[in-house]
Amino acid sequence: MTNAILTGLMLGGMYALIAMGLTLQYGVARIMNLSYGEVLIAAAFGAQGLFTGWALSPFAGLAFVIPVAFLLNLAIYRVLLSPLVRRARTRDALEVDSILATFGLAFILQGIMLSMFGGAYYSYSYLASPVHLFGETIAANRLAALAVCILLGGSLYLALTQTRGGTAIRAVAVDPAAAQLVAIDVARTAAFTFALGGALVASAGVLISTFLTFSATSGVVFTMKALIVVVMGGVGNMLGCLVAGLLLGVSEALVASLIDPGLTLAVNFALFLVVLLVKPAGLFGRASR
């Protein structure tokens, strides 16, 4: 039981980690990013390359991957997405445009990775050693990912709630039109947030590459998982993201050891559906009416 909960917490931390970037990108920059998982996989390939090529530890690799991902995502937003944002008259229109555009982008990214790495699976071992915690044995790399997730999520939450810049980001998330009126540069804030989200998902990619097997085509799995967590937690809400991720993780682990591993994903989706039926705007979302 302790073991299942511990495992679940680590799995949930991973889910939250995967989803944090998207909640920023979708909640603040209003981009429903379907190429999200591909960015994650690209970062995983980056970490794998650094590790096998130059024996650089993935945690050191973060220092390299995060700024690169930030700049690349900034460029993506500036070049590809901001014309759509400027053009869109309503939120609905932007949603449709961003779905279509990022769907195309996902294809491009996946195609590039396929031509660079082929379609085969990749996996390497890093920190794959047992750690003893509360009398249970768990994997060090997963624990590290959970720690980084809590660190990143926590500091981001503090930054969003306690700093001026964070307040501006939240203001844009709540009401871009009103934010404009109080002299917040909405376009810049959105671009910055999108890039920040990109950097977050890249760090998630680096961390999970230490324990998950991935291939150039496995991005979509992570996109969908992230969307589920984001929506379940309430779009744009960091705390919601963390809670939803942990809920999914713990329920999955508990079901696996108490009921039947065959039902884990079914229970996950059922939990998600029930949350939405009870709270249509997610756990921490504000009702739209």
Next chain:
Amino acid sequence: MTTSTTRRALLLAAVLAAGAGFATAAAAQTSIKIGYVLSRTGPNTGGAAVTTLPNYEMWAKEVNDAGGIKLGEKRVPIEIVAYDDRSSAEEAVRGIERLINQDKVDFILPPWGTGLNLAVGPILAREGYPHLAATAVTDKAPELAKRWPNSFWLLGTSTGAAEALVDLLVKLRDEKKIGDTVAMVAIADGFGIDLSTAARPALTKAKFKLAYDKSYPIGTQDLAPIINDVKALNPDVFVAFSYPPDTLALTEQSRIAGFNPKIFYTGVGTAFPLFNQKFGKNTEGVMGIGGWSGDSAAIKDYLARHKAARNGAEPDRWASAVTYSSLQILQQAIERVGKVDRAAVIKELQTGSFDTVIGKVKFENNLPTRYWWVGQWQGGDFYGVAPAGNVGARAAIVPKPAWVAP
């Protein structure tokens, strides 16, 4: 229906007779067009990219470097037409129809995986193309071979796989090397369920105690709960009918949890070179589905050629060699017939015997007579250990040595 078919056949014969005045079909042949549809994108990519695509490309290049396929007196180069099925049955079906009707290819190489091979089965049968399925494991294989006489099922049936594994376990138990507690998990997918459904009665019949018997869905991202539960039961034998990502995850998790049963057997992916890259010394003693006679000269030569052709990448130690040998079989059958006559090639496939990297292959009722079902990592390479009667079978190392720190 029959009369119209006959009439069409007569018409066709008339046209052919008229054309015969100029040249025979074989003489006009300046190249042999071979088409295939493979999963280049989507969830099947990982499997197709390791097992199928490298062999198709390598074989085509080798054949053309040697001047082509021998038709009668001269060699004719092969020309490849390739499509992507995006891991979808519908796309695979349409791709095959395109190859047949638009590209008018002479022969077709099958797609990757059980589902897609079954999906394209009816068309290939209807159009009379030889179908050498090298990456499909299905219990329906004998029945399908009867239904579609053009189809050959080189990987055999899941019952065969399960029984070979259980036979090995029985033998080891008789030698007092293992006890009789078995834990079994399977991926909830056609492959995993077919195998576990076949293994369950075989294990029960052999009086093994099935302490754990569960499945997990595709896309499960943490298998720690399963390993923890299994470890608590302390079985002698752990059997996982898994797919590559889970094979790696189960192995890693077992090592971390210090779960080291006397027999540790995992599914697809165990025989992948990636497995060795990731686990290094820890592969020692791990068993898995598949295998090959790694000591044979033909296999060593194949391995070397594959590495040279694929920039150092190694083939997996199971279906890769089978896939490559399916291509050799096709080539030999075509060369023996001496022209592009698909009906004759199918006939030759059904009756002939062929020299391949996996040894001599002769089909009985369109199924090979020998398969590798259990392999084991020994000294840094993966060798076939069961069925023990196969040429080149090694003795299994039991119990599996303890995990070492990486």
Next chain:
Amino acid sequence: MNARLATFALLTAAGLSLMAMVPYLANAYWLALGISLLQYTVLATAWGLFSGPTRYVSLATTAFFGVGAYTVAVLGEALPWPVVLAVAAMLGAALAVLVGLSTLRLSGVYFVIFTFGLAELIRQLVVWFEVNKSHVLGRYVFVPVTQALIYWQLLALAAAVFALGWLIARSRLGFALRIIGEDETVATHCGINTTIAKVTLFVISATVMTLVGAVMAPRWTYIEPSIAFNAMISFQVLIMALLGGAHRLWGPVLGAVPLTLLFELLSANFPNTFTIILGCIFLVIVYLLPRGVVGLIERRRETSVPVQRRLPA
């Protein structure tokens, strides 16, 4: 006016009978392409039928498609074909009622992801049931249905879905839905029972999708959940309908046909760089066709109308 209607009906009948001749005229490949075109046309049009007026973006297409396909996999050999289709349609409709009543209070992206989750949930439950109860995963469908018959069934479905759309647009229900699409609050205060209107439409759309799945199933011989509940179907249909323009009945077909052909053309000619080229084309389309293909045509028409008016004068 009546003359125009008659001409239209005549042209439609002529077009349909011409399309019905395809299996006699074309080889198996063109027939297969025709099947794909019709499949996506029907799916995208049925999607647009619901999502166009209500602006709910649904990713549940594959849930219904899969239910249809699985019904055939389970009952295909046990019952006569029309009965199988009827059972599939009823199952799809029942599922749609359930889903519709429970989900339509969700809005925006919450609905989108809910429908995705729903499709996955159904797939997981089917897997679990097959694994633990029937002990088979992957069913074989050996139903004596020829490719031509599949084509004709899809053609009939296509005709039916357009006729349905046309009738709905002219009905009270259609008008109610347009109002809901404009402003749901106003709609309820006008006396419209928005729940019933939306669920009705959802059920119609879902039933059509279920039937497509059932009709297509015999084509693949082998059905397993990952084939029947392939999430890519939902995405492709969504993209096609959005690209064509979901706010018109004939919009989705303008996305479905060119995209299907584009997929085919690219995967045939550029198997290695297929995804990159496809992605680039997508971006170009999004930038150049901000209102979908329908938007492009409507803009053309708007600019050409004054010219036409000038002509008779």
Next chain:
Amino acid sequence: MTAPLPVLAVEGLTRAFGGLVAVNNLALEIGRGEILGLLGPNGSGKTTALNLMSGALRPDAGTIRLMGCDIAGLPPYRIARLGLTRTFQLVRVLDGMDCRENVMAGLVFGRPHLAAVDINARTATLLQRVGLGGQEARLACELTYIDRKRLELARALAPAPDLLLLDEWLAGLNPSELVSGIDLIRSLRDDGITIVLVEHVMRAVRALCDRCVVMSGGRKIAEGVTGSVLADKAVVEAYLGGIAADA
């Protein structure tokens, strides 16, 4: 003979949002052909009261009788079919539709007994009535602000309601538009339509309302004939304490 049935009779109406009681034990009555002003500073609960009456919100407690029939807690579409229609504080028309369709929206789903009328004729009459005669084919999004308000009114009038709720319908109009707006509403009363008017424009309240109910903090603080209510000390205080009236 009993007294004539009031068109609307509200009793004990209460609705809270979390800890805030937006409408607290409200009671009021409107007779046929009357215009009742519902006044109060911002945040006093007027719009919430309107939303409760029209079904947009469910009351926590209380009864709302429309022509003697309790409608409290019914969904909006049922209330609309029973003969209560409304306009919105921020004007809501169906932008993508033309004026004719906007009016039809109110007409065809409203009251069942209207199903037999000639829709085109009635639509034309209604548009004429609100000053949009001949504008049937114009798209709602092309209209000016006042015309959008007129169109919204025409939609609300379409099903021949027993009771019409106008939520700050005159707000934001310029002086000349205000004059024509007041005239329009007055003419509706002359046709015998019963109206609840939520309004800040005191000139309009004085000109139109027979009686007024004043709310503050969710409670009714005054009720009576317009002139005397507006002179009431409590009312003046509530307004001065809240927001200055433009009287």
